[in-house]
Amino acid sequence: MSFWIQGTNESAIEVHSPGELTSDSEYFWSPDSRSIAFTYVQAGMPKSIMSFTYTSLAIYDLRSAQIKTIAEAPAHGLGRPQLYYSGGEWSPAGDKVLCCAFQT
Numbered sequence: 001m002s003f004w005i006q007g008t009n010e011s012a013i014e015v016h017s018p019g020e021l022t023s024d025s026e027y028f029w030s031p032d033s034r035s036i037a038f039t040y041v042q043a044g045m046p047k048s049i050m051s052f053t054y055t056s057l058a059i060y061d062l063r064s065a066q067i068k069t070i071a072e073a074p075a076h077g078l079g080r081p082q083l084y085y086s087g088g089e090w091s092p093a094g095d096k097v098l099c100c101a102f103q104t
Contacts, residue, residue, distance in 0.1 A: 003027070005036070005062070015060050018067060019043045024055070028088040028097075036060045037088030037097050042073060057085045057099050071099050 001021045006012040019042040028037045039055045057071040071085040082104045089098040 001040075003038070013062070013065075015067070018058060018069060019056065026086065026088050028090060030090045031092060031094040034062050035094075036062075037070075037090065039086060039088060054082070055084045055086065057088055057097075059097065070097065071101070 001019070002014050002016045003021060004012050004014055015036075017038070017040045019040040021038075021040055024039070026037075026039045030036070037057065037059050039057050041054045042056055054073050054075075056069055056073045058067050058069045060067050073082075073084045084102050084104070085099055086102065087097070087099045090096070091098075
């Protein structure tokens with residue numbers, strides 16, 4: 001899956017997510033507009049109406065065109081609680097990203 005970024009006087013850039021983007025995916029611009037934090041469901045996770053319980057958090061850097069996952073949801077395991085992530089809001093200085101971890 002992918003999402004697109006386009007400035008007012010620029011060509012569109014396609015960003016290929018490391019997993020599935022869902023209606024629950026969140027996107028947050030950094031204060032300097034050079035990065036986007038976003039949530040996604042990793043490839044290979046089970047398809048489910050509860051897919052939001054598999055979300056990981058990544059940052060896309062526009063300058064390098066690289067994606068770095070900063071909080072990765074593990075696959076469900078028998079007898080293990082599921083951990084998933086939400087958030088992506090940047091601090092005003094742009095040096096920190098808020099990430100909330102949830103356990104089901």
